[in-house]
Amino acid sequence: MAADENWRARVRTIRGVMGVCHLLVEPDGRGAVLLDTGLVGEPWFIRRALARLGLGPRDVRAILLTHGHLDHAGNVAWAKAWTDAPIYAHAAEQAHVDGTFPYRGVNRWCGRLERAGRALLGVGAPAKIDVTIADGDELPFWGGLRVVHLPGHTLGHCGFYSARHDVLFSGDLFASYFFKVHIPPPILNSAPELIPGSLEKARALGARFIVPQHYDVLDGELHRRRFEVLLARRARRRVERNEARV
Ligand SMILES: [Zn+2]
Numbered sequence: 048m049a050a051d052e053n054w055r056a057r058v059r060t061i062r063g064v065m066g067v068c069h070l071l072v073e074p075d076g077r078g079a080v081l082l083d084t085g086l087v088g089e090p091w092f093i094r095r096a097l098a099r100l101g102l103g104p105r106d107v108r109a110i111l112l113t114h115g116h117l118d119h120a121g122n123v124a125w126a127k128a129w130t131d132a133p134i135y136a137h138a139a140e141q142a143h144v145d146g147t148f149p150y151r152g153v154n155r156w157c158g159r160l161e162r163a164g165r166a167l168l169g170v171g172a173p174a175k176i177d178v179t180i181a182d183g184d185e186l187p188f189w190g191g192l193r194v195v196h197l198p199g200h201t202l203g204h205c206g207f208y209s210a211r212h213d214v215l216f217s218g219d220l221f222a223s224y225f226f227k228v229h230i231p232p233p234i235l236n237s238a239p240e241l242i243p244g245s246l247e248k249a250r251a252l253g254a255r256f257i258v259p260q261h262y263d264v265l266d267g268e269l270h271r272r273r274f275e276v277l278l279a280r281r282a283r284r285r286v287e288r289n290e291a292r293v
């Protein structure tokens with residue numbers, strides 16, 4: 048089946064202070080799915096984006112979390128209370144949502160930043176993951192979304208792939224800006240040894256369009272090309288390191 052290239056018309060970017068969250072509008076136009084919930088200020092933008100679609104909170108069918116970091120799950124308790132929609136996320140993300148993840152090593156800085164952020168922003172309302180997801184799960188939203196487990200940034204970090212539109216929502220696998228395309232810095236990654244495998248898994252999936260949760264413009268083809276450049280750069284560095292050893 049040829050990919051439906053009109054997917055962009057059914058994605059609303061909600062831009063926050065750090066990253067973005069998305070509203071994925073259902074094919075029938077009746078209802079939407081919230082992909083991540085953002086940080087400070089986003090509830091107002093989420094409300095406005097939904098209203099512009101002519102939709103209300105009860106039209107939100109699900110809240111999908113790529114992972115539980117504060118800039119993605121900061122408003123998940125609010126979103127749950129406002130929409131009454133079920134929260135979908137990998138089970139390993141509950142500790143991040145709760146703010147109790149035992150960060151280790153250099154990653155402890157991530158925990159410190161999150162604790163400071165929680166205190167500053169007054170985030171802290173509990174939110175329970177209603178539906179735990181795992182690699183390969185097919186979710187009945189947006190014409191079908193497949194869960195793609197991409198661990199490394201966090202243990203339960205997941206992307207969502209739409210075969211219908213051939214687009215991968217890649218979470219924080221990498222950030223894509225004009226001035227910088229990069230994988231998250233070491234202090235933000237709980238299991239960095241798993242990142243190469245997840246990069247390879249995303250590459251092998253071969254999606255025509257990629258949409259991360261930190262980017263400049265909503266252009267899935269551009270982000271896919273930048274992702275390929277990022278992989279080529281990493282491969283080149285590996286070769287150079289190996290050559291330096293001999
Ligand atoms: Zn993150």
Ligand SMILES: [Zn+2]
Pocket residue numbers: 066116118119219260261
């Ligand atoms: Zn992030």
